Amino acid sequence: MTDTALARIQGGISPGALFQVFMGVALVGIGGGLPAHARRALVARGWMTDEEFAEVFTLAQLTPGPNAVNLAAMVGVRLSGKTGAVLAVAGILLPGLLTMLAASWVTLGLRDGLPDWLQSALHGAACAAIGVLLTAAIPVVKVGLGIRGGWLIALLTWLALGVLRLDLLPVLLILLGVGLLIHHPRKPEGKPL
Amino acid sequence: MSSPDLLGAMFAEFARLGLVSFGGANLAEMERVLVLQRHWISPQVLANGFALGQVMPGPNLLAVTHYGYAIAGWSGAAVATAAFYGPTAFLSALVAALWYRNRRHPWAVALRNSLLPFGAGVMLASLLVLWRSSVHHWVGAVLATLAFALLWKTRVNAALVIAAAALIGAVIGL
Numbered sequence: 348m349t350d351t352a353l354a355r356i357q358g359g360i361s362p363g364a365l366f367q368v369f370m371g372v373a374l375v376g377i378g379g380g381l382p383a384h385a386r387r388a389l390v391a392r393g394w395m396t397d398e399e400f401a402e403v404f405t406l407a408q409l410t411p412g413p414n415a416v417n418l419a420a421m422v423g424v425r426l427s428g429k430t431g432a433v434l435a436v437a438g439i440l441l442p443g444l445l446t447m448l449a450a451s452w453v454t455l456g457l458r459d460g461l462p463d464w465l466q467s468a469l470h471g472a473a474c475a476a477i478g479v480l481l482t483a484a485i486p487v488v489k490v491g492l493g494i495r496g497g498w499l500i501a502l503l504t505w506l507a508l509g510v511l512r513l514d515l516l517p518v519l520l521i522l523l524g525v526g527l528l529i530h531h532p533r534k535p536e537g538k539p540l
Numbered sequence: 541m542s543s544p545d546l547l548g549a550m551f552a553e554f555a556r557l558g559l560v561s562f563g564g565a566n567l568a569e570m571e572r573v574l575v576l577q578r579h580w581i582s583p584q585v586l587a588n589g590f591a592l593g594q595v596m597p598g599p600n601l602l603a604v605t606h607y608g609y610a611i612a613g614w615s616g617a618a619v620a621t622a623a624f625y626g627p628t629a630f631l632s633a634l635v636a637a638l639w640y641r642n643r644r645h646p647w648a649v650a651l652r653n654s655l656l657p658f659g660a661g662v663m664l665a666s667l668l669v670l671w672r673s674s675v676h677h678w679v680g681a682v683l684a685t686l687a688f689a690l691l692w693k694t695r696v697n698a699a700l701v702i703a704a705a706a707l708i709g710a711v712i713g714l
Binding site: 373374381409410412413417418439443444446448451452455472475481484485487492496505509515516519525530531532 | 558559560561566568569572576584585587588589590591592593594595596597598599600601602603605606609610614617621624625627628629630631632633635636637639640643646647649650651652653654655656657658659660661662663664665666667668669670671673674675680681683684685686687688689690691692698701702703704705706707708709710712713714
């Protein structure tokens with residue numbers, strides 16, 4: 348992809364500006380959808396093109412860890428170097444961190460545990476959270492199943508981790524090995540992404 | 541309670557949990573380590589923290605802050621959060637810098653094709669675990685289904701859906 352947007356603003360984005368933008372993304376992203384909000388904020392400012400964003404988003408899904416925070420780190424380092432990465436991550440974490448600390452202090456500090464109505468409310472919220480997780484999972488699953496042999500790897504992963512509750516790391520290493528056997532490059536030049 | 545030994549063990553576990561989350565919430569591994577293996581939190585705290593994370597601004601997995609607080613108070617929350625997000629963010633920035641130099645390399649493509657289905661399986665395993673820990677009653681199943689249908693078919697804010705489900709839960713005593 349072209350780096351037009353990047354060239355246009357080369358050197359023009361301060362780490363502080365990234366901090367502000369990602370804090371804004373976190374604040375409008377209550378209930379999820381952070382990547383969508385980040386995309387809007389970055390493209391609207393002309394800091395990235397849609398193509399550049401799609402690539403960094405895919406990349407953020409490939410690295411381990413929470414996608415939205417990885418995305419912030421990657422966009423940060425791309426647009427504003429090491430300091431940019433640190434401040435983008437700080438920005439996306441800060442609002443939620445403060446509110447979560449307050450919520451934890453209240454809910455876990457109660458001497459007799461949660462009152463029944465609050466536990467019931469959280470129970471209801473947890474059930475709805477399954478719906479949120481499912482909407483986030485569908486695009487990931489679609490992409491995974493679209494890859495040759497993907498359904499087999501996905502099914503084995505699900506069985507090993509969800510049903511059999513095995514330790515993730517050995518499962519990852521074995522299935523990554525199987526994946527690389529299926530997909531290892533045959534020609535030196537390979538296929539462009 | 542929050543001895544240096546405990547905080548050190550927490551740092552190691554939460555860093556590992558962050559580094560082995562692919563494609564989003566890896567609740568399956570969190571439950572295995574934090575609830576079943578270490579007995580640091582109860583299944584109830586696991587489910588509550590995940591639900592709270594949904595209504596906070598920012599990443600949903602801020603549940604780790606809640607778990608850290610449940611295990612060892614303020615210092616536990618700080619350690620869990622820093623350990624969970626720090627190493628993966630560092631790794632991501634490193635990968636991004638390397639990727640932009642080597643993204644057309646055949647092995648980079650092979651790695652991508654191997655990791656994406658794994659991420660799909662992890663998401664499906666997390667769904668199974670959250671379902672088991674949260675849905676004990678048919679009303680819960682209905683709430684989960686309704687929430688999904690609303691979010692998938694409309695543009696309604698997820699925080700609103702969660703809040704509505706919380707209200708329903710409180711009223712009917714789920």
